[in-house]
Amino acid sequence: MRATNVLLLLVLLTSSAFAVDVKMEPVKPTPVTANTQLGKKLYDRYCSQCHGNEGKGDGPAAEFVYPRPRDFTMAIFKVRTTLSGQLPTDHDLFHLISEGLPGTSMPAWKKFLTVNERWQLVHHVKTFDSLGLFKEEPVKEQVVIDTAPKMTDALIAKGAGLYQQKKCGQCHGSQGRGDGASAAGMKDEWGELIRPVNFTKSWRFRGGDRIEDIYRTFTTGFNGTPMPSFVDAIPAADDRWALAAFVKSLARPQKNAQVLKASFVKGEIPVDPYAKEWEGAEFVDFPLAGQIIQEPRWFKPMHDVITARALYNDREIAFLLEWDDGIQGADSVTVQLPTTDTGNVKPYFLLGNKGHPVDLWQWSAKEGGSRMTATGAATPRELGNLIGEGGYKDGQYRVLLRRSLKGGENEVSFEPGKFTPIAFHLRDGDNGEEGMKMSLSTWYAVLPEPTMPLTVWLWPFGIGFLALGGEFWLLRRMRRKCRK
Numbered sequence: 001m002r003a004t005n006v007l008l009l010l011v012l013l014t015s016s017a018f019a020v021d022v023k024m025e026p027v028k029p030t031p032v033t034a035n036t037q038l039g040k041k042l043y044d045r046y047c048s049q050c051h052g053n054e055g056k057g058d059g060p061a062a063e064f065v066y067p068r069p070r071d072f073t074m075a076i077f078k079v080r081t082t083l084s085g086q087l088p089t090d091h092d093l094f095h096l097i098s099e100g101l102p103g104t105s106m107p108a109w110k111k112f113l114t115v116n117e118r119w120q121l122v123h124h125v126k127t128f129d130s131l132g133l134f135k136e137e138p139v140k141e142q143v144v145i146d147t148a149p150k151m152t153d154a155l156i157a158k159g160a161g162l163y164q165q166k167k168c169g170q171c172h173g174s175q176g177r178g179d180g181a182s183a184a185g186m187k188d189e190w191g192e193l194i195r196p197v198n199f200t201k202s203w204r205f206r207g208g209d210r211i212e213d214i215y216r217t218f219t220t221g222f223n224g225t226p227m228p229s230f231v232d233a234i235p236a237a238d239d240r241w242a243l244a245a246f247v248k249s250l251a252r253p254q255k256n257a258q259v260l261k262a263s264f265v266k267g268e269i270p271v272d273p274y275a276k277e278w279e280g281a282e283f284v285d286f287p288l289a290g291q292i293i294q295e296p297r298w299f300k301p302m303h304d305v306i307t308a309r310a311l312y313n314d315r316e317i318a319f320l321l322e323w324d325d326g327i328q329g330a331d332s333v334t335v336q337l338p339t340t341d342t343g344n345v346k347p348y349f350l351l352g353n354k355g356h357p358v359d360l361w362q363w364s365a366k367e368g369g370s371r372m373t374a375t376g377a378a379t380p381r382e383l384g385n386l387i388g389e390g391g392y393k394d395g396q397y398r399v400l401l402r403r404s405l406k407g408g409e410n411e412v413s414f415e416p417g418k419f420t421p422i423a424f425h426l427r428d429g430d431n432g433e434e435g436m437k438m439s440l441s442t443w444y445a446v447l448p449e450p451t452m453p454l455t456v457w458l459w460p461f462g463i464g465f466l467a468l469g470g471e472f473w474l475l476r477r478m479r480r481k482c483r484k
């Protein structure tokens, strides 16, 4: 055993409070000393609107964001390299102020503030600690986060086993969509409702989504939340790396596009949203944002993305919509389309406008399919030939909306090769979303893909021949010139 290892072992054995298999190292010194005046000035200017003048998390903007801005007076911090229950190091605070907290309104301040300014804010945030813990019990040791091992199938498989064995699914769900049996009704130390993270949406991980970040998260735990540290339950570092690799493998990056292509199918389009025909259909993820234009504005939307697919045959077109939701509330979804072919002029993206009405196809978990027309405000209309079917499984809603290709009165017609504007509205029942309290998208387009006419295949050949011919001509001329 090398001398350093022996030393490490000694350190581990003597730090009796935490007899766990975690490599520790002394906390690094703080490189910048406090300038109290500058710290306060920066805080009042950049942080107080959310975190409040006295750091109580009660600034004027606080009620408009979810999760709420942190109350610093209890000195409880989530993203740390220190053991569960301990204070963060100054470097931890510097890191999280610099990087922000993805999936929340806490910005990454490295884009706006200098290194010195961020260090001043570290010192200032610590002044709100009403219990004087930072002065009395500063942390002396931090967890060493090595570089991650290579992500292999074997490592991921081992992680999958541990995920089951350690019951992560109890909160995070069997597929990791945040839909475990204990997911609903959890609260954090600040008394706020909190939901387990959905692992497929790794862009929302507060502590970052590199394997190293994930490893750090369950080695240290998130203080103040039901997300515990797993150093005791999963003492071997190798096992924790395997689990981190598995969590990382569940991430599904968004696939964004402006156009949703509907493929042509021969025969019937399935009405069942779970029919296997849908698996082959191309999908697009459309980003959503809170509706903050019209009263009642909605600043705390639960959903930030909706996944859509479309298929058509010679008579009908169908849309399959999917969104993850850890807690099955009474969600509802709307597809917004213009009522007629509007050429280049689109209706106003939020419920249309005078002269440019929109057709709203709706499905809600409570009432099933329904339909409305809107020119600024919505009025119900007959379902007509619209069919809406939906379900909820493994932390995910799946809804199918189907209609004839050809439109009747106040109905747009879908045609192969023609772009039709389309937008989406989504409401999370469990988050108190209904009516205009929703997340919504801007206009995108749906395009029934033309079934290839023969000329489409011949054209590229034609162009190829032309180009080739041209090249020969140029070559001949150059040769002639050279010979002269």
Ligand code: HEC
Binding pocket: 043, 046, 047, 048, 049, 050, 051, 061, 065, 066, 067, 068, 069, 070, 076, 077, 078, 079, 080, 093, 096, 097, 101, 104, 105, 106, 107, 109, 121, 122, 125, 206
């Ligand atoms: C737009 C609102 C907003 C602004 C402005 C803002 N924050 Fe935050 N901040 C948040 C939210 C929300 C959280 C809590 C997120 C959570 O609990 O998951 C947070 C959390 C924090 C945390 C705790 C992180 C942890 O790991 O527990 C620190 C430290 C922090 N902010 C510092 C700052 C500083 C310093 C500034 C100014 C430079 C600032 N914040 C400005 C919204 C904001």
Ligand code: HEC
Binding pocket: 078, 163, 166, 167, 168, 169, 170, 171, 172, 182, 186, 194, 195, 196, 197, 204, 205, 206, 207, 208, 214, 217, 218, 222, 225, 226, 227, 228, 230, 243, 247
């Ligand atoms: C008792 C419920 C519970 C259990 C059990 C649990 N978690 Fe969590 N976990 C949570 C909650 C709640 C959050 C969200 C914390 C937040 O939003 O601040 C979370 C967040 C996370 C995050 C995201 C951290 C981030 O950066 O945002 C990861 C990764 C994670 N858990 C992994 C795991 C793994 C792996 C296991 C099993 C070993 C596990 N969790 C077990 C409740 C739990």
